[in-house]
Amino acid sequence: xxxxxxxxxxxxxATLAGLLxxxxxxxxxxxxxVVEVDSGKVLYAQGATDPWYPASITKxxxxxxxxxxxxxxxxxxxxxxxxxxxAAAEPPSKMGFRPGTQLTLDNALKIIMVKSANDxxxxxxxxxxxxxxxxxxxxNETARRIGMRESRxxxxxxxxxxxxxxxxxxxxxxxxxxxxxxxxSHDLFSISAIQFGRAVMANHNxxxxxxxxxxxxxxxxxxxxxxxxxxxxxxxxxxxxxxxMGSPSARERDLKAADLFDYGFGQxxxxxxxxLDALPASAIAAPPDMRPYICDRKRPMPVDEGPxxxxxxADNAGAQFLGAAGLSSPALxxxxxxxxxxxxxxLPPRAPLQPILVWIGRDPAEGQVMLNEQADAEKAAATAARxxxxxxxxxxxxxxxxxxxxxxxxALAAKxxxxxxxxxxxxxxxxxxxxxxxxxxxYTAVEVSGMPEAGHKPAARATHKAGRATPAKTVAAKTxxxxxKPTARKSTDTSDE
Numbered sequence: 038x039x040x041x042x043x044x045x046x047x048x049x050x051a052t053l054a055g056l057l058x059x060x061x062x063x064x065x066x067x068x069x070x071v072v073e074v075d076s077g078k079v080l081y082a083q084g085a086t087d088p089w090y091p092a093s094i095t096k097x098x099x100x101x102x103x104x105x106x107x108x109x110x111x112x113x114x115x116x117x118x119x120x121x122x123x124a125a126a127e128p129p130s131k132m133g134f135r136p137g138t139q140l141t142l143d144n145a146l147k148i149i150m151v152k153s154a155n156d157x158x159x160x161x162x163x164x165x166x167x168x169x170x171x172x173x174x175x176x177n178e179t180a181r182r183i184g185m186r187e188s189r190x191x192x193x194x195x196x197x198x199x200x201x202x203x204x205x206x207x208x209x210x211x212x213x214x215x216x217x218x219x220x221x222s223h224d225l226f227s228i229s230a231i232q233f234g235r236a237v238m239a240n241h242n243x244x245x246x247x248x249x250x251x252x253x254x255x256x257x258x259x260x261x262x263x264x265x266x267x268x269x270x271x272x273x274x275x276x277x278x279x280x281x282m283g284s285p286s287a288r289e290r291d292l293k294a295a296d297l298f299d300y301g302f303g304q305x306x307x308x309x310x311x312x313l314d315a316l317p318a319s320a321i322a323a324p325p326d327m328r329p330y331i332c333d334r335k336r337p338m339p340v341d342e343g344p345x346x347x348x349x350x351a352d353n354a355g356a357q358f359l360g361a362a363g364l365s366s367p368a369l370x371x372x373x374x375x376x377x378x379x380x381x382x383x384l385p386p387r388a389p390l391q392p393i394l395v396w397i398g399r400d401p402a403e404g405q406v407m408l409n410e411q412a413d414a415e416k417a418a419a420t421a422a423r424x425x426x427x428x429x430x431x432x433x434x435x436x437x438x439x440x441x442x443x444x445x446x447x448a449l450a451a452k453x454x455x456x457x458x459x460x461x462x463x464x465x466x467x468x469x470x471x472x473x474x475x476x477x478x479x480y481t482a483v484e485v486s487g488m489p490e491a492g493h494k495p496a497a498r499a500t501h502k503a504g505r506a507t508p509a510k511t512v513a514a515k516t517x518x519x520x521x522k523p524t525a526r527k528s529t530d531t532s533d534e
Contacts, residue, residue: 065325067263067283068205069293071301074213074269074276077313078306081297084205086319088187089282090327091203092257093130093153094267095195097211098188100146102175103161104219107142112165114143117399124159128196131156132233134397135411140404144395150255151231151240151393155194162193169193180207183214184314197259202324205280206316208267212254212278213313216269226253226269232392234408239390243291244268246388248298256287258339260332262324264290270298277301285331286339292382 066084073080106112122136132154134140140148142161149158159169166172169192176190187204195201216223229246230239244251250270257265263283270277279297284290332338396404 068280069297070205070209070280071297072209072278072313073306074216074278076306077213078310079313079316080277080301080304080306080310082311082316085316086187086204086206087321088202088204088319088324090259090262090324091195091201092259092262092265093195094208094255094257094265095190095193095201096149096153096158097208097215097255097267098176098180098190099149099158099161099193100225101211101215102172102179103142103146103165104222105179106165112142114141115399116142118142118145118160118164120156120160121163124156124163127155127159127194130154138397140397141399146225147228147231147393147395150225151228152238153241155196158194184210195257195259197261204319205282206313208280209278209313212267212269216276223252226255228393230390230392231395233395237390237392242266242268243287243384244294247384248295258287260328261326263327263331266290266294268294272302275302283327291384295384
């Protein structure tokens with residue numbers, strides 16, 4: 038066995054040992070709970086008090102705190118929520134509002150219940166709590182007051198935070214409190230879609246409009262916690278809450294919840310049925326991390342909307358990790374254990390959406406003005422960016438042309454210099470240094486007879502004064518003058534010249 042194979046085997050065994058040691062039974066029980074709203078009696082529970090990562094069902098807690106502040110008169114549904122730069126920077130799902138955008142608390146609550154917008158939930162927390170930490174303190178104080186025992190809140194939108202836990206039991210307590218304490222806000226949790234401008238966004242809750250009687254409440258998904266839902270349904274005046282956590286897909290979560298509703302409506306809560314308060318505490322110290330089984334890198338990232346695939350039984354590691362206790366009801370067995378049985382099942386088609394209009398600003402007219410201003414600003418920014426890009430390209434092109442011109446000029450100058458060096462004449466010697474004098478002729482000088490001796494005026498000067506004469510005439514004239522001169526002296530001694 039090679040060292041590489043041995044290392045892989047050792048690593049695999051260590052990972053398996055870690056998973057098995059995390060749970061005494063060697064598997065994680067996916068929390069599920071069915072409870073009667075009016076009585077608080079438990080119709081079915083599995084891992085109901087186990088700690089779990091809540092994801093976006095956190096926004097139910099955010100909504101409770103906000104509605105409670107409205108009930109106390111500290112704010113109103115018309116109070117403006119401001120989107121800060123920190124809120125705008127939150128990851129999706131989000132509305133994508135620009136920093137400084139304002140909207141009413143009423144519209145903000147509708148948006149987080151339907152679109153599950155993390156940026157808007159963050160803005161609610163910052164505006165109502167002063168800071169996110171301040172709002173988290175309000176969430177925790179409210180949770181204790183209404184009877185939640187396992188929950189610990191650190192942010193208002195449910196984005197991953199290893200410190201933020203809840204349980205199926207606590208979410209049932211919260212759901213009952215929302216329905217009980219804010220009867221005028223029931224419609225907030227059953228909106229099928231919102232319309233912002235021309236965009237229509239459907240509720241992520243796949244049970245709305247597909248399972249008869251479902252009228253809320255909220256879904257959530259992160260890799261560490263899987264697909265969660267807190268759902269309410271009303272049939273013949275009897276309302277039931279169903280909580281499903283840790284499903285591997287949105288579709289499987291919806292089918293499990295539907296089966297649990299079928300089971301719950303078929304049961305009657307007798308006098309001996311457990312209440313939420315009587316559920317025993319969990320022996321698990323911390324939530325399991327579902328990321329390796331929910332967000333496999335080999336498959337596309339799951340999303341908390343759309344039909345989605347049903348997780349099959351081929352993933353043996355995931356099936357063993359998500360174990361469950363034996364159940365007495367065939368419907369529950371199918372809902373909580375048998376993913377293969379769910380593969381060929383589907384809920385009915387969704388009923389037509391009935392979008393609710395939402396806007397930014399105090400009213401739709403102001404919101405439209407703000408949208409137009411933002412659109413103009415974005416258009417101006419795009420134009421400026423395009424102009425800057427063109428200017429940068431022009432400057433770059435001109436710089437390249439100047440560089441090419443300088444390069445050509447340098448090349449021409451170098452070529453001219455090289456040519457001048459190659460054609461430069463040899464240095465000229467001076468007389469007295471063995472060289473040829475500058476005025477020297479290439480022909481040998483011939484001595485002419487009759488040249489004047491030293492001390493006599495050259496005949497050429499006289500001839501030059503008398504006029505232009507040929508060299509022969511000049512020589513003859515010089516000879517005649519020399520011969521005639523003595524005679525002239527003898528005859529003219531007393532005469533004036």
